[in-house]
Amino acid sequence: MSVPSETFALVQKHDGYSGKAEGPSIESLDLYLDAATIPLQDLSDGQVLIKMLMASINPSDLHYIKGEYGHPRVKGAAAGFEGVGEVVAANGAYAQSLVGKRVAFTVDPAGSGAWADYAITAANVCIPVREDMRNEDAAGHVVNPLTAMAMFDIVRKSETSSFIMTAANSQLCKLMTALGRDENIAPIAIVRRPEQAAHLEELGARHVLCSTSDDFQDSIRAVMKQEKPRVLLDAVANQVSADIFAAMPNRARWVVYGKLDPQPPAFKEMGQFVFMEKRIEGFWLTRWFMSTPPEEQIRIIGEVQERFVSGKWQTEVGATIRLKDAMSDLADALRNANGKVMLVP
Ligand SMILES: NC(=O)c1ccc[n+]([C@@H]2O[C@H](COP(=O)([O-])OP(=O)(O)OC[C@H]3O[C@@H](n4cnc5c(N)ncnc54)[C@H](OP(=O)(O)O)[C@@H]3O)[C@@H](O)[C@H]2O)c1
Incomplete structure (x- = not known):
């Protein structure tokens, strides 16, 4: 597959913090985001390019695009902290070992957001997903x-x-x-x-x-x-x-x-x-990531996958919205869905 140099994405309209604390409710998505095709940066050492399968929408994403989360917005960058997809390109030895794998991931600040057809993140925050784990559970794995x-x-x-x-x-x-x-x-x-x-x-x-x-x-x-x-x-x-x-x-x-x-x-x-x-x-x-030893994190990640696959846990999905329909449909879905709202390409 040829590696894309751009992606369709929901892109942030604002920089920094809003100075407000309104909570995660969204009246209209176009106050905060635009749908646009943006260039994908060249992968730095240790980064992977992920073809998105599904992204979950968490309250933290909504606080973030409204400028009231723990780090500042970046105007022009794709939104979306978390999702699941297939690694299609990589830079660096460990990152290369993930090519072709389905991974759950969060986007690190040097990457490019998950509300897009393609996302970029660090290989070391990617979690290879068991084959028997549903995309709905893997999209909100972290x-x-x-x-x-x-x-x-x-x-x-x-x-x-x-x-x-x-x-x-x-x-x-x-x-x-x-x-x-x-x-x-x-x-x-x-x-x-x-x-x-x-x-x-x-x-x-x-x-x-x-x-x-x-x-x-x-x-x-x-x-x-x-x-x-x-x-x-x-x-x-x-x-x-x-x-x-x-x-x-x-x-x-x-x-x-x-x-x-x-x-x-x-x-x-x-x-x-x-x-x-x-x-x-x-x-x-x-902060938990910073204070918890990596081997303990790996043990817990294994337990999380086991709980989903065994049916002890299930991600309850209230609505699934196509990325291209998000600007018109997402705010209503977030207001009315009983369960998680997911974005798919
Ligand atoms: N600190 C962390 O590291 C961390 C990590 C993960 C999640 N979180 C937080 O955990 C919370 C749940 O996340 P989630 O992804 O599980 O959420 P979710 O599935 O999207 O559900 C959100 C829930 O919040 C309820 N809610 C919204 N506004 C409310 C209000 N004003 N008063 C009372 N209930 C309200 C909704 O109630 P209705 O059903 O009545 O609409 C809904 O049940 C969020 O606040 C998120 O930011 C924090």
Whole structure:
């Protein structure tokens, strides 16, 4: 195959940070992206060119294109942090060994984004994918599954018999719910739509509480009394989260790993940090990669693939959009899909 010198892609319109914190909702994609054909840079040593099979869309991508993520946007560069595809060209000995393989990957800052027909990234962040792993699972192999494994380890080490998750119908929380089910640490799921409860119970949630129900405060108090959860894994970080944390027992940890609600919470019970040994902390997968030894990462990646292939985990896909239709269809799909939205060439 001849190696392409350009790619069709969803390209960022803005540089840097927006200075805002609106959350990942998208009114209209064309505020942030253009569909365009852009040149592909020459591969540097250690880089691979990937022909895309599928890219997942995560809230982090949406925070990023809106200019409110942990690193700045680059105008003119393709968006999309994660996906699966086939390596079609490479520079360097290790990179060459991946040519012809299906790999799951994240795009490093020197590369070119996954919302495109072709992406570029470092060979050493590519994960060869087992043949029996579906593209739907491989497209989201890194961001959510590794975060699920890492944060569930926080739960495990906290010696708690239960844990609470907000935004519990997210793909990430479905993975952590299954881990809780399998290791008998009771998942307590907080959602904002009651119709999500039955499915989460099927996946293994012991309790599903709806934050918009009239009896939410009573249900929270009852669950705290019954389960005494010591860990709150929180992607919403709003007043509901703060109120849940205030109701948790001694030595509770509030682990903030997302900011889905742009409204900031207020916490009035400061004495709890003194007298009840409570703690607030953050989790970011990028830092986990920096602090976790490579052999441990490889072990966990193997476990992630095994969980998907064996059916213990599944990526629930709500919509699949063609790249060429993304400018017109993606924002609606993100608003309405019940499950992950995927992009395909
Ligand atoms: N820190 C890290 O390293 C890291 C790594 C991975 C993921 N994350 C974070 O994990 C979260 C979940 O990611 P995902 O890919 O699993 O998400 P996802 O499958 O796309 O699902 C998003 C979920 O968020 C809920 N949600 C959105 N806005 C909300 C709000 N204002 N209040 C309450 N719930 C809200 C949605 O609820 P409805 O179903 O009611 O619409 C939906 O269930 C995101 O915040 C993401 O940024 C962080």
